[in-house]
Amino acid sequence: MRNIPHLMLALLLTFSGANVLADGAAPLTAQQQFFQRLTTLCGASFSGQTAFPMDKTDPFAGKELRATLKHCTPEEIRIPFSVGEDRSRTWLLRWQQGRLELKHDHRHEDGTPDDVTMYGGLASDSGSALQQSFPADAYTASLIPAAATNVWTLSLNEQGTELTYYLERDGKPRFKATLIRQ
Structure with missing residues (x-):
């Protein structure tokens, strides 16, 4: 009977969505929860089109956008991102300095790195599991x-079922793609 309060707490945490490790360790951070959610989708493909800008002269305008969660390890998720037939881009989500990092890996057709590649940054502290x-x-x-x-x-x-990639520059919207799981 003395274990009932502990059982109730465990059930409450389970059904409330809190992530407590089985060994009683500290809850997962929002960055860890987000990474974990993406890892469970490994192999999934998402496709869609540019949601912003609506400018028909934008190089992504009217082209199918596709992101596939591939090569998932506990340290890194590789997400090839294609724009029409252009498969030169991969988003890298990986752990650096104990924080989640996003990098944009751009390659030429022969696999050599583009001059403008591996840009991005570390996750801010204001994120969530989603x-x-x-x-x-x-x-x-x-x-x-x-x-x-x-x-x-x-x-x-x-x-x-929906993955959104959004870019702001100078605090203003610059690009948005909403992709639906296939």
Whole structure:
């Protein structure tokens, strides 16, 4: 009978969505929860089109956008992102300095790195299990000075059926793609 309060607490935490490790360790951080959610979707493909800007001259306008969660390990998730037939981009989500990091890996057709590659940043502390934002890091600011104020946001809906990639620059919307799980 003395264990009933502990059992009730365990059930409450389970059904409230709290993430407590089995050994009683501290709850997972929002960054860990987000990474874990993406890992459970490993192998899933999402496709859609540009939601913003609506400018028909934008290089992504009218092209199918596809992101596939591939190569998932406890340290890294690789997400190839294609724009029509252009498969030169991969989003990398990985752990750096105990924080989640987003990098954009751009490659030429022969696999060699583009001159503008590996830009991104570490997740801010304001994220959740469904959304993380990544302000530009110092490397990005030196590589692409205009992108020094960039903030990339990745989000999932609760069901894991919609993935959104959103970019702000200078606090204003610059790009948004909403992709639906296939």
